[in-house]
Amino acid sequence: MSLAGLRSDRRREIQVRVVNNKGKKFRVPDATILRLPLYLDKLILLQQAGVKEVSSRQLATSLDIKASQLRHDFHYFGGFSKPGRPYLVDKLVPALEEIIGVDIPVPMIIVGAGHLGQGLANYRNFERLGFPLRGIFDVDPKLVGLEIRGVPIRPLSEMPGFVREHGIKIGVLTVPVNVAQDVANQMVAAGVVGVWNFTPTDIRTPPQVIVRNERLAVGLMCLSFKTKRIGQNDELTQD
């Protein structure tokens, strides 16, 4: 185990369908969606290193997956090369960026400037990946006015107007559990289309709004589950 993978759950699932460049229609499995960012990430590294071509086998082995799976994933979008020729890095990168949706910056805000919120606000990478942080909000007057990387913390009451005015697409939810649903409702009403939920609770939204739960405690407990069984040799095998 190792991955990367977060799986979107099946509970109230949004199914994504695409039509590939040959007119065929597919439902894109969540498992594939999860791998797209990994492909992009590795490809950008290759691009920066000046690599021009890469084969499915090279790319797949560097990500510890099977080449056939990678080709299968690409197949949903019609493929990016022709039989016989490896993929061109400089073509693949923008194609994947467009598919994932980071070709155009997706502005986001963080609501809840507690420790986790501040930690995320400081995470420089998001900007680079196409998710510029436009605002941080909190109810606590002691936090309001502080700046994180040039972005000021504003009072929560200003959030809905800010979202509307700046066309914010994604809201990061790092508030206390008990107000999570309420704050999410406000964000959604103001026009946010994606909620990145770090609170350990389920957020209800209308079906047009995507929620992604990042349940840190779950990850930690999975680790615990497996490490616990490491010592007890009869219960754990590696393939």
Place this chain on the structure above:
Amino acid sequence: MSLAGLRSDRRREIQVRVVNNKGKKFRVPDATILRLPLYLDKLILLQQAGVKEVSSRQLATSLDIKASQLRHDFHYFGGFSKPGRPYLVDKLVPALEEIIGVDIPVPMIIVGAGHLGQGLANYRNFERLGFPLRGIFDVDPKLVGLEIRGVPIRPLSEMPGFVREHGIKIGVLTVPVNVAQDVANQMVAAGVVGVWNFTPTDIRTPPQVIVRNERLAVGLMCLSFKTKRIGQNDELTQD
């Protein structure tokens, strides 16, 4: 979509096998392992609310999953009730805690006291879930000596000795990418059995050491992929 689910990836997979209370042997699917913490979480809430009994249907619907799936999950461990009687909350909670491995506290350290590391260090919940934070480490002399919730930041050089001395089981990796593998090696050599990796890179470890990657950017991109398609009646035409 909403999930909860982070999925461990299949790439270098550790398979967990258990023997249930009837002597039957199963491989526990990762998907099940991911749900166990959700069950436990909800059950603790019920317990605190004074609820004594809960049926698979009640518990499942509150988590937006199918009751049959919940029973199936429990089945790997032999079941926790008898046909005809609902689950007893006060029995189920400790049973799940034991299965997940949080019945005995699992001491952990955070290596890398940057913003993300500090944010995690401030996250109070881990303590409550059975993962006490025993130490924080960093190379930066400006950070060394600071305290976060009573836990001092120590120089990285002291980390291996500390791990050995305090029997640290889990190491949280929040260092810069370029030193991630090196620091992980040190942790592993010192005796850590689980690595919670927040760096956007793969960590190689011996098979007895479990790595869990928490790739935040992947979650964000999945959100982007889906939100992008919400406006376009679920279809993407690629040229």
Place this chain on the structure above:
DNA sequence: TTGGTCCTGTCAAAGACCTAACAAGGACGG
């Protein structure tokens, strides 16, 4: 040109996972 090698797109088989269905057990009321 021909043969060899590497490549992709495609599909079918295999595998992992989820779900519906059901037998059987308990509690309760009549």
Place this chain on the structure above:
DNA sequence: CCGTCCTTGTTAGGTCTTTGACAGGACCAA
């Protein structure tokens, strides 16, 4: 006692994902 209504454990079947296999294109060297 029986019938009803709830429950769980268990399994078989269906669905989703991954993997293996292969046809055929592209390049290269002889």
